[in-house]
Amino acid sequence: MAESPSHIMLEETVKFPIRQAVWSALSDLFLDTDVTLHYPGIIRVCALSPYSLKELEHILYREVAPICGPNLFDVCGEWAGFDEQWLKEQILLQLNNSPNLWQRMKQHLAERMFNDYLAPHWQLLSAQIHSRRNNTLADKL
Numbered sequence: 001m002a003e004s005p006s007h008i009m010l011e012e013t014v015k016f017p018i019r020q021a022v023w024s025a026l027s028d029l030f031l032d033t034d035v036t037l038h039y040p041g042i043i044r045v046c047a048l049s050p051y052s053l054k055e056l057e058h059i060l061y062r063e064v065a066p067i068c069g070p071n072l073f074d075v076c077g078e079w080a081g082f083d084e085q086w087l088k089e090q091i092l093l094q095l096n097n098s099p100n101l102w103q104r105m106k107q108h109l110a111e112r113m114f115n116d117y118l119a120p121h122w123q124l125l126s127a128q129i130h131s132r133r134n135n136t137l138a139d140k141l
Contacts, residue, residue: 030068032079047132065114
Protein backbone atom coordinates (compact mmCIF):
# COMPACT_ATOMS: atom_id res chain seq x y z
CA MET A 1 0.00 0.00 0.00
CA ALA A 2 1.05 3.57 -0.59
CA GLU A 3 3.13 5.46 1.88
CA SER A 4 1.94 9.00 2.38
CA PRO A 5 4.12 11.44 0.41
CA SER A 6 5.65 13.94 2.77
CA HIS A 7 3.91 16.93 1.26
CA ILE A 8 1.05 17.26 -1.19
CA MET A 9 -0.03 20.79 -1.98
CA LEU A 10 -3.75 20.72 -2.75
CA GLU A 11 -3.78 24.50 -2.76
CA GLU A 12 -1.64 24.64 -5.90
CA THR A 13 -4.22 26.16 -8.19
CA VAL A 14 -2.36 25.13 -11.32
CA LYS A 15 -2.50 21.44 -10.43
CA PHE A 16 -5.96 21.42 -8.85
CA PRO A 17 -7.93 20.75 -12.07
CA ILE A 18 -5.47 17.96 -12.84
CA ARG A 19 -5.96 16.53 -9.35
CA GLN A 20 -9.71 16.57 -9.89
CA ALA A 21 -9.31 14.72 -13.20
CA VAL A 22 -7.19 12.09 -11.41
CA TRP A 23 -9.82 11.77 -8.65
CA SER A 24 -12.52 11.28 -11.26
CA ALA A 25 -10.52 8.72 -13.23
CA LEU A 26 -9.53 6.70 -10.16
CA SER A 27 -13.10 6.78 -8.84
CA ASP A 28 -14.03 4.56 -11.79
CA LEU A 29 -12.35 1.68 -9.94
CA PHE A 30 -15.22 1.77 -7.45
CA LEU A 31 -18.13 1.52 -9.87
CA ASP A 32 -20.58 -1.35 -9.76
CA THR A 33 -19.51 -2.61 -13.20
CA ASP A 34 -16.54 -4.23 -14.93
CA VAL A 35 -13.95 -1.64 -13.97
CA THR A 36 -11.35 -3.07 -16.34
CA LEU A 37 -13.33 -1.40 -19.13
CA HIS A 38 -12.28 1.92 -17.55
CA TYR A 39 -8.56 1.09 -17.52
CA PRO A 40 -7.70 2.95 -20.76
CA GLY A 41 -9.19 6.21 -19.45
CA ILE A 42 -7.61 5.82 -16.03
CA ILE A 43 -4.22 5.10 -17.59
CA ARG A 44 -4.48 8.06 -19.96
CA VAL A 45 -5.43 10.59 -17.25
CA CYS A 46 -2.86 9.32 -14.75
CA ALA A 47 -0.04 9.06 -17.30
CA LEU A 48 -0.62 12.64 -18.40
CA SER A 49 -0.72 13.93 -14.82
CA PRO A 50 2.39 15.38 -13.13
CA TYR A 51 2.07 12.94 -10.22
CA SER A 52 4.57 10.17 -9.59
CA LEU A 53 3.30 6.60 -9.28
CA LYS A 54 3.78 6.88 -5.52
CA GLU A 55 1.66 10.04 -5.43
CA LEU A 56 -1.01 8.45 -7.63
CA GLU A 57 -1.14 5.45 -5.32
CA HIS A 58 -1.51 7.80 -2.36
CA ILE A 59 -4.35 9.63 -4.12
CA LEU A 60 -6.07 6.31 -4.84
CA TYR A 61 -5.78 4.84 -1.34
CA ARG A 62 -5.99 7.95 0.84
CA GLU A 63 -8.20 10.33 -1.09
CA VAL A 64 -10.47 8.41 -3.46
CA ALA A 65 -10.94 5.02 -1.75
CA PRO A 66 -12.32 6.38 1.55
CA ILE A 67 -15.00 8.30 -0.37
CA CYS A 68 -15.86 5.91 -3.22
CA GLY A 69 -15.00 2.57 -1.62
CA PRO A 70 -18.31 2.14 0.21
CA ASN A 71 -19.98 1.94 -3.22
CA LEU A 72 -18.52 -1.56 -3.52
CA PHE A 73 -20.76 -2.68 -0.65
CA ASP A 74 -23.95 -1.03 -1.91
CA VAL A 75 -26.54 -3.48 -3.27
CA CYS A 76 -27.36 -1.13 -6.13
CA GLY A 77 -24.21 0.96 -6.23
CA GLU A 78 -23.22 3.68 -8.63
CA TRP A 79 -22.37 2.24 -12.02
CA ALA A 80 -22.49 5.22 -14.40
CA GLY A 81 -19.85 7.34 -12.68
CA PHE A 82 -19.62 9.52 -9.60
CA ASP A 83 -20.75 13.12 -9.83
CA GLU A 84 -17.55 15.15 -10.10
CA GLN A 85 -18.78 18.03 -7.94
CA TRP A 86 -19.88 15.62 -5.19
CA LEU A 87 -16.56 13.77 -5.44
CA LYS A 88 -14.57 17.00 -5.17
CA GLU A 89 -16.61 18.23 -2.19
CA GLN A 90 -16.35 14.91 -0.32
CA ILE A 91 -12.60 14.53 -0.86
CA LEU A 92 -11.87 18.13 0.12
CA LEU A 93 -14.07 17.81 3.20
CA GLN A 94 -12.16 14.69 4.21
CA LEU A 95 -8.75 16.27 3.53
CA ASN A 96 -9.51 19.54 5.29
CA ASN A 97 -10.66 17.91 8.52
CA SER A 98 -8.05 16.68 10.96
CA PRO A 99 -8.94 13.11 11.75
CA ASN A 100 -9.68 12.19 15.33
CA LEU A 101 -8.78 8.79 16.76
CA TRP A 102 -12.02 7.15 15.56
CA GLN A 103 -11.58 8.52 12.02
CA ARG A 104 -7.95 7.34 11.90
CA MET A 105 -9.01 3.86 13.03
CA LYS A 106 -11.80 3.85 10.45
CA GLN A 107 -9.36 4.97 7.73
CA HIS A 108 -6.89 2.24 8.69
CA LEU A 109 -9.62 -0.40 8.57
CA ALA A 110 -10.86 0.89 5.19
CA GLU A 111 -7.32 0.79 3.79
CA ARG A 112 -6.95 -2.83 4.86
CA MET A 113 -10.33 -3.77 3.37
CA PHE A 114 -9.75 -1.97 0.08
CA ASN A 115 -6.16 -3.14 -0.27
CA ASP A 116 -7.24 -6.66 -1.27
CA TYR A 117 -9.54 -5.22 -3.90
CA LEU A 118 -7.26 -2.43 -5.15
CA ALA A 119 -3.85 -4.13 -5.12
CA PRO A 120 -4.31 -6.21 -8.30
CA HIS A 121 -5.92 -3.28 -10.12
CA TRP A 122 -3.16 -0.89 -9.06
CA GLN A 123 -0.44 -3.37 -10.00
CA LEU A 124 -1.78 -3.55 -13.57
CA LEU A 125 -2.58 0.15 -13.84
CA SER A 126 0.72 1.40 -12.45
CA ALA A 127 2.66 -0.78 -14.89
CA GLN A 128 0.61 0.57 -17.80
CA ILE A 129 0.94 4.18 -16.59
CA HIS A 130 4.70 3.72 -16.32
CA SER A 131 4.83 2.13 -19.77
CA ARG A 132 2.75 4.87 -21.35
CA ARG A 133 4.93 7.56 -19.81
CA ASN A 134 8.06 5.83 -21.11
CA ASN A 135 6.58 5.48 -24.59
CA THR A 136 5.57 9.14 -24.61
CA LEU A 137 9.05 10.14 -23.53
CA ALA A 138 10.63 7.91 -26.20
CA ASP A 139 8.39 9.48 -28.85
CA LYS A 140 9.65 12.93 -27.87
CA LEU A 141 13.30 11.92 -28.28
